[in-house]
Amino acid sequence: MAASPATLPRRGAPWLPDPIRRAGRVLAIPLGSVVFAFFVGGLIVAASGDNPFAAYQGLVCGGFGTFCTGGQIPALQISNTIVYVIPLIMAGVAVALPFRAGLFNIGAEGQFLVGAIACTTIGVKFSGLPAPLLLPLVLVGGMVAGALWAGVAGVLKATIGAHEVVTTIMLNYVAQWLVRFLIVGGPLQLPGGFSVSSPIGSGAQLATILPHDNQLIFGLPSSVYRIHTGLFIALAAAAVYAFLLWRTSLGYEIRAAGQSQRAARYAGVSVRRTIIVTMLIAGAFSGLAGAVQIAGVDHNLTDKYFSDSTGFDAIAVALLGLGSAVGIVLAAILFGALHAGGSVMQSDAGISGSLVQVLQALILFSIAANFLSTIWLRLPRIGHQQPAGQAPAMGTEGAPETGEKGGAGEP
Amino acid sequence: MTVVSEIFHLLLTADLWQATLAASVLLLLPALGGVISERSGVVNIAMEGMMLTGAFFGVVADLAWHNPWAATAVAILAGGAMALIHAVVSIRFRADQIVSGIAINIFAAGLTVFLVNRIYGLQNVGHVSQSELLPNIDIPLLGAIPFVGRVLFQQNVVVYAALILLVLVQLILFRTRLGLRIRAVGEHPQAADTAGINVYLIRYGAVITSGLLCGLAGAFLAIGVSNTFVPNMTDGRGYIALAAMIFGKWTPMGAFVACLIFGLGEAIYANNSTIEVSPYVLSMLPYILVLLVLTGVVGRSIPPAADGIPYVPGTE
Numbered sequence A: 001m002a003a004s005p006a007t008l009p010r011r012g013a014p015w016l017p018d019p020i021r022r023a024g025r026v027l028a029i030p031l032g033s034v035v036f037a038f039f040v041g042g043l044i045v046a047a048s049g050d051n052p053f054a055a056y057q058g059l060v061c062g063g064f065g066t067f068c069t070g071g072q073i074p075a076l077q078i079s080n081t082i083v084y085v086i087p088l089i090m091a092g093v094a095v096a097l098p099f100r101a102g103l104f105n106i107g108a109e110g111q112f113l114v115g116a117i118a119c120t121t122i123g124v125k126f127s128g129l130p131a132p133l134l135l136p137l138v139l140v141g142g143m144v145a146g147a148l149w150a151g152v153a154g155v156l157k158a159t160i161g162a163h164e165v166v167t168t169i170m171l172n173y174v175a176q177w178l179v180r181f182l183i184v185g186g187p188l189q190l191p192g193g194f195s196v197s198s199p200i201g202s203g204a205q206l207a208t209i210l211p212h213d214n215q216l217i218f219g220l221p222s223s224v225y226r227i228h229t230g231l232f233i234a235l236a237a238a239a240v241y242a243f244l245l246w247r248t249s250l251g252y253e254i255r256a257a258g259q260s261q262r263a264a265r266y267a268g269v270s271v272r273r274t275i276i277v278t279m280l281i282a283g284a285f286s287g288l289a290g291a292v293q294i295a296g297v298d299h300n301l302t303d304k305y306f307s308d309s310t311g312f313d314a315i316a317v318a319l320l321g322l323g324s325a326v327g328i329v330l331a332a333i334l335f336g337a338l339h340a341g342g343s344v345m346q347s348d349a350g351i352s353g354s355l356v357q358v359l360q361a362l363i364l365f366s367i368a369a370n371f372l373s374t375i376w377l378r379l380p381r382i383g384h385q386q387p388a389g390q391a392p393a394m395g396t397e398g399a400p401e402t403g404e405k406g407g408a409g410e411p
Numbered sequence B: 001m002t003v004v005s006e007i008f009h010l011l012l013t014a015d016l017w018q019a020t021l022a023a024s025v026l027l028l029l030p031a032l033g034g035v036i037s038e039r040s041g042v043v044n045i046a047m048e049g050m051m052l053t054g055a056f057f058g059v060v061a062d063l064a065w066h067n068p069w070a071a072t073a074v075a076i077l078a079g080g081a082m083a084l085i086h087a088v089v090s091i092r093f094r095a096d097q098i099v100s101g102i103a104i105n106i107f108a109a110g111l112t113v114f115l116v117n118r119i120y121g122l123q124n125v126g127h128v129s130q131s132e133l134l135p136n137i138d139i140p141l142l143g144a145i146p147f148v149g150r151v152l153f154q155q156n157v158v159v160y161a162a163l164i165l166l167v168l169v170q171l172i173l174f175r176t177r178l179g180l181r182i183r184a185v186g187e188h189p190q191a192a193d194t195a196g197i198n199v200y201l202i203r204y205g206a207v208i209t210s211g212l213l214c215g216l217a218g219a220f221l222a223i224g225v226s227n228t229f230v231p232n233m234t235d236g237r238g239y240i241a242l243a244a245m246i247f248g249k250w251t252p253m254g255a256f257v258a259c260l261i262f263g264l265g266e267a268i269y270a271n272n273s274t275i276e277v278s279p280y281v282l283s284m285l286p287y288i289l290v291l292l293v294l295t296g297v298v299g300r301s302i303p304p305a306a307d308g309i310p311y312v313p314g315t316e
Helices: A018-047 A052-064 A074-100 A108-125 A131-160 A164-183 A230-247 A249-259 A261-266 A271-298 A303-307 A310-320 A325-349 A355-369 A371-378 A399-409 B003-011 B014-039 B047-065 B068-092 B097-120 B148-153 B157-175 B177-187 B189-194 B199-225 B237-247 B252-271 B279-294
Strands: B136-138 B154-156
Touching: A018 A052, A018 A310, A018 A325, A018 A355, A052 A074, A052 A325, A074 A108, A074 A230, A074 A249, A074 A271, A074 A310, A074 A325, A108 A131, A108 A164, A108 A271, A108 A310, A131 A164, A131 A271, A131 B279, A164 A303, A164 B237, A164 B279, A230 A249, A230 A271, A230 A325, A249 A261, A249 A271, A261 A271, A271 A310, A310 A325, A310 A355, A310 B097, A325 A355, A355 A371, A355 B068, A355 B097, B003 B252, B014 B047, B014 B148, B014 B154, B014 B157, B014 B177, B014 B199, B014 B237, B014 B252, B047 B068, B047 B097, B047 B199, B047 B237, B068 B097, B068 B199, B136 B157, B148 B154, B154 B157, B154 B199, B157 B177, B157 B199, B157 B252, B177 B189, B177 B199, B189 B199, B199 B237, B237 B252, B237 B279, B252 B279
Parallel strands: none
Antiparallel strands: B136 B154
């Protein structure tokens, strides 16, 4: 792209095939937001007297196992990243689905926690059951718990119009304190332990993908790779989400309610029912994430869950993924890599892992405010160009011709 | 002694009510901020982050300058600076105000820990000495009144300030032209604009004011109630304040009543020896109460009409 803006044809690069140009337009906002966040984050690191390139090198190493200087094993870093990615995909769906119905589910965190609680409770109480029975039981238990938790917000919204943002925030905190209550002196506390629950039975545990023994893989015993079969559950969840949204009548109703409640009503959609069902399904996805996290990674409920942030990260995942299943998976990979990278950045570059939160907040600001397109709109008009954001941009394949006319018409 | 009779006895002690008032003020300041911001039509769920930022910079300034007053000023400005980000993003860029609020809270949590590590290393921030904390002031004569004097006039300086601010905000919102303008902008910005009110200016002012109040609350928390900064030390107070604001139906006095209820719960728990309830169950109560309020059990709570809707001039 050596061409300067002045010589660029309207709405970019007609020499590229249409699918690529369309993909480019769709990706411009999320990619731009990420670039913006890393740029501003770099400025913050530089302003505090550290080297931003060292910080980002640590992040990339920790996230993807490349550009490492500390002798990290790439396979282990990727495995760690995927462990973070798994719950993010499911919780991301739990935020994205209500978005489609015009609902803002800030409560993915609370739903995640009650899912984890349900999984732990069932997994501990029925620890003797065989895996083919117990594993589905804990996962479904997590889904039901999450669905009920979100259902409270859904029912309140549908029946008396209580704003779901407020109710889900409150439910998040109730769930958080519920975790503490249960494991600190409460009914789930490990006898003789503090701030941890008893472990779930082996039948409730999700298998790791690599054999759990001392066989060496990339020079490390395979048991250090925590990547687990929850990955397939997460990918299935994303697929189910896409199918539900675009291939079922419920998905149509959800999208209709999200576009215009009045129009949806005229089309015969029961908006109240759709709101409640949407929240129930969303909660089930998030509850499943919590259950999978217990069943696949931790195997017991610990104080770590009190300060867990999966459900909040999920908001960024859903927004950055533009609410599409593929987008959610890609965004989850980004945030999973950031989380996994944070610890390597801290140990190798000596820069606090909380920079990851700062970056995440910057991405949220940027994608919500759409800084880049606003700035782009403010740029002086170059030649006969129309501002990118105002053109009938999306899906105008015949753009070069019609566009040329439109552009020429501009003073 | 049974639980009921102990609580009854506690309710008769001045110390309990003094503690209640102090705990309430910690919630009242951000709640007032929330009321002002949302009355102008900008949803603010970022009180938590603004308060946390205030707490951090207050401690940094106090450790550096050994002056609680200057430190409080820094904390207030830091809260205001965070609010400015929220204002620019949600007013100028018309972003989703809830997303912006979440981003502020995450940003504050990340930035404060990042800076703690950068400035003080990985261990701890260090403690502000007793003489450099925001002082308790016994008001002469009034402080000597039995019971009432202990509750109202032997308090931290911030408590007095907060009570004055409470009255001020209530009066300004409902008894002045400025208040009418703020409410007009929050209910029907198009009409307000037509009447010659600068919608953007009012909203910027309201959001930034909410940040200043949260910053003050942060200072009270870090160098009044406590004497150091701990990551995430606000511990959900900004959200309880949000709850108080809704509970109080978006009015300062209503929010204050809610804060007193939450503060009383906290004080009873802290001062009793017989209640065998887990503290964590008690911590859930404010949130459960708000859910009950929202179900309509305790009366409806309806936000300002234009709350959360960015204003675009010339639209219906």
